[in-house]
Amino acid sequence: MSQIEFGVWAPVHGPRAAAHDPQEPYDASWEHNRATVLEAEALGYDSVLVAQHTANPHAPNHDQLEAWTASAGLAALTRRIEIIAAIKPALYHPVVLAKMALQIEEISRGRFALNLINAWNRAEFDRAGILFLDHDLRYAYGREWLSIVKRLLRGETVTHRGEHFAIDGYVLAPAGKFRERPRIYLGGESEPARELAAEHSDVWFINGQPPDAVEGLIADLEARPRGGKPLRFGLAAFVIARETEAEAQAEHRRLATLAERDKADRAIQKANTDPKVVMFQTIAKNPSVGTNGGTAxxxxxxxxxxxxxxxxxxxxxxxxxMLQFQPFRAEMRRFAEEIFPRLGRSPATVAPSLRDAL
Structure with missing residues (x-):
């Protein structure tokens, strides 16, 4: 097995655990995201996941970073870290999205990746007049969409006639300048998501949950038919690490208490969430701090x-x-300094003056 890779979630809609934390005021700005990602790269993290939301999914009046324009900016500013931009297929035609992906691939010189997700936030679509298909139909749409995007990313000339798209002799250039195509991540744990991950993705993201559940999910995917390279697996997790377990648990209680103040925002999110989305069913079974399973x-x-x-x-x-922290930059730094060496990795040293400048 390859070396462990550590990524971070970009703070695209502010703090991941609690929005009313005096140690980390709400900040979803480009400046904050830029500084966070540049420091993550300097510390030795391998990737950053930029989640895609057009409007904030928790509270409509809160700021929300746009994933793809931000990813292009990050691609130009960074030198080593992989930039993973999430994408909801119904928001972009596959030809347009593939061209955007290839452009960011060129800007980053081969460090770009897509994270295909099945949208759960109905309000994001309904309020824009965009059709929000039923859960399984969204995956059927995503399968056709991704089959087109993958071919375009490889520089193939694509002619396609399907249920949703009709494409005639389309080819995009430049393609393949740094590798065959950008890496494809996929999230989702429903049966259609698992089928799509086994067939079309390079890395399957699992939401935070206990080890036995994760082992079962991996075993299920590894048993499925697949062509090409073996599927790799990723895990979302919120980290609280301290010198002692008691100190870590005390911080966990602090964040959980603060999260209680976000009940109104969570109610909005729940009302807008497709109940068929397995992620939220899993989270309900494993209460946690943080998003996407967090501390579970x-x-x-x-x-x-x-x-x-x-x-x-x-x-x-x-x-x-793929890790979350709060307060993000301080805890991201702590993780690099304390956990990296325990796993055989040497953290990069970021001078205090540079931290302030980031």
Whole structure:
């Protein structure tokens, strides 16, 4: 198995655990995201996931970073870190999206990736007059969409006649300057999502949940027919690591208490959420701090405990850990300084003056 990769979630809609934290005021600005990603790269993190929302999914009046324009900016500013932009297929025609992806691939010199997700926020579509298909139909749409995008990313001339798209001799250039095509991540744990991941993705993202559940999901995907390279696995997780387990649990309680103040925002999110989305069914079974399963992955504890749990997940097949923190930059730094060495990685040193400048 390859070396563990550590990524971070860009703070595209502010803090991940609680919106009313005095240690991390709400900030979804370009400046904050830019600084966070540049510091993550300087510290040695491998990737950043830029989630896609047109309007803030928690509170309509809150700021929301736009994923694809921000990813292009990050591509120009960074030198090593992989930039993963999430995409909801119904928002972009596959030809347009493939061209955007190839442009960011060129800007980044081969460091760009797509994270295809099945949209859950109905309001984002309904209020714009965009058709919000039923859950399984969204995946059928996404399958046709992705089959076109993958061919365009490889520089193929595409002629396609399908249920949703009719394309005649389309080819995009430049393509293949740095590798065959950008990497494709896929999120979602429903049966249609698993089928699509096994058939078309390079990395399957699993939402934060206990180790036994993660092992079962990996076993299920590994048993499915697949052509080409083996499927790789990623895990979303919110980390709270301290010198002692007691200190980590105390911080967990602090964030959980603060999150209670976000009940009104969570009610808005719940009202707008497609109840068929498996992610939210899983989260309901494993209450947590953070998004996408957050602390349900169990990365709350002493430095040694967190490192041991990550190693156990890695042994089970997880290669990519997409991490959340709060306050984000301070805890991201702590993780690099304390957990990286325990897993055989050397954190890069970021001078205090540079941190202030980022």
């Amino acid at each position: 992955a169990g990365l709350v504890g002493s430095y040694d405990q967190v490192a041991e749990r990550i190693a156990a997940f890695h042994d089970a097949g997880v290669e990519v850990f």
